Amino acid sequence: MAAIQVNHLSKSYGSFQAVDDISFEVEAGTVFALLGRNGAGKTTTMELLTGFQRPDAGSVRVLGLDPLRDRAQVRGNVGIMLQEAGFFPDLTAGQTVEIWRDFTPAARPASEALELAGLTAKAKTKVRQLSGGEKRRLDLALALLGRPDVLFLDEPTTGMDPEARRDVWEVVRDLAARGTTVLLTTHYLEEAQQLATNLAIMDRGRIVVGGDMAETLAARVGRVSFELPSVVQPGELPLLATVRGKVAVVQAADPDLAAQTLLGWASARGLRLRGLEVRTASLEDLFLELAHNGETAQNSTTTRDGRA
Known part of the structure; x- marks a missing residue:
């Protein structure tokens, strides 16, 4: 009830x-x-x-x-x-x-x-x-x-x-x-x-x-982040990653599986992924995503209406 x-x-x-x-x-x-x-x-x-x-x-x-x-x-x-x-x-x-x-x-x-x-x-x-x-x-x-x-x-x-x-x-x-x-x-x-x-x-x-x-x-994406090895270009990674400075970030629905894929790839090449962090989706991630989408929608409406 x-x-x-x-x-x-x-x-x-x-x-x-x-x-x-x-x-x-x-x-x-x-x-x-x-x-x-x-x-x-x-x-x-x-x-x-x-x-x-x-x-x-x-x-x-x-x-x-x-x-x-x-x-x-x-x-x-x-x-x-x-x-x-x-x-x-x-x-x-x-x-x-x-x-x-x-x-x-x-x-x-x-x-x-x-x-x-x-x-x-x-x-x-x-x-x-x-x-x-x-x-x-x-x-x-x-x-x-x-x-x-x-x-x-x-x-x-x-x-x-x-x-x-x-x-x-x-x-x-x-x-x-x-x-x-x-x-x-x-x-x-x-x-x-x-x-x-x-x-x-x-x-x-x-x-x-x-x-x-x-x-x-569970319906949101998680992420895996790590220091990109100096000898590796982002395009060589087995998963699509965003690189900011020295840190590569992979977004994934199953971040644990993504981390296993990355570790297996690195091990086969004799590389270490320093600073590896696996993070499932959090309420903070969802909240910030919604806030960003809301602001984007509001800005879009303002532009169409011709008001600053």
């Missing part, structure tokens, strides 16, 4: 189309990454899913409920971590969680929420003395208070150091393993690739790529 269903969803602000007829589903107990550049429509989509905005067209269902019409019932079963939250700066982290518990049905103990977010040591620290990353972890503690069935995370690890970020990843993985559905937006593409089983990439309000994470990346 899909925990989140989005069907032909649209939202505009005046003449600006923030979300343009998008559809996707998030299966229960999975992590779904909603990605895109700034202004792509991610945050507006998140606000529509959580009932903070009313759609112009289309529908949203969270746990089978309308987040606007069934607001109270939905809010009791979801956790929300938006990009910014308002805290009282002179309260401690522990006091903040305790106050939030008063508004959260069946809330976890404050100590448990703080421990999940990695803030136990900061329980007596005033909010104004917390770092940006620690404030994000406090946001996470509040989102987890109600033991949510669905968790919305908007840029959850912004401002965190690498260790804290990986701690949050472990929390998210554990929640999903226990059946919580997680929808996250992030600019850290490694984060999305590490956590999500499915994704949607938005551009100008539309979904341009979506589906299973592993299948999406």
Whole structure:
């Protein structure tokens, strides 16, 4: 059963189309990454899913409920971590969680929420003395208070150091393993690739790529790079390569097979391929490719329309 269903969803602000007829589903107990550049429509989509905005067209269902019409019932079963939250700066982290518990049905103990977010040591620290990353972890503690069935995370690890970020990843993985559905937006593409089983990439309000994470990346080309031996011309290589300076790059659907071909060719000639690196397609590669194609298409449209 899909925990989140989005069907032909649209939202505009005046003449600006923030979300343009998008559809996707998030299966229960999975992590779904909603990605895109700034202004792509991610945050507006998140606000529509959580009932903070009313759609112009289309529908949203969270746990089978309308987040606007069934607001109270939905809010009791979801956790929300938006990009910014308002805290009282002179309260401690522990006091903040305790106050939030008063508004959260069946809330976890404050100590448990703080421990999940990695803030136990900061329980007596005033909010104004917390770092940006620690404030994000406090946001996470509040989102987890109600033991949510669905968790919305908007840029959850912004401002965190690498260790804290990986701690949050472990929390998210554990929640999903226990059946919580997680929808996250992030600019850290490694984060999305590490956590999500499915994704949607938005551009100008539309979904341009979506589906299973592993299948999406498997359909992209990988690459093999190495130092071109000084005695070899690019045309002598067994595979087509692009050479930049001393480095040759071969793009291949199966980079492991390409590397084996190159190594076998080099061995037969008594050559060494120094600096050999085999890289499968990554989410970053896909994202940059889409960004480049989008800019090319936009420039092409601008040229045809005769506008600078």
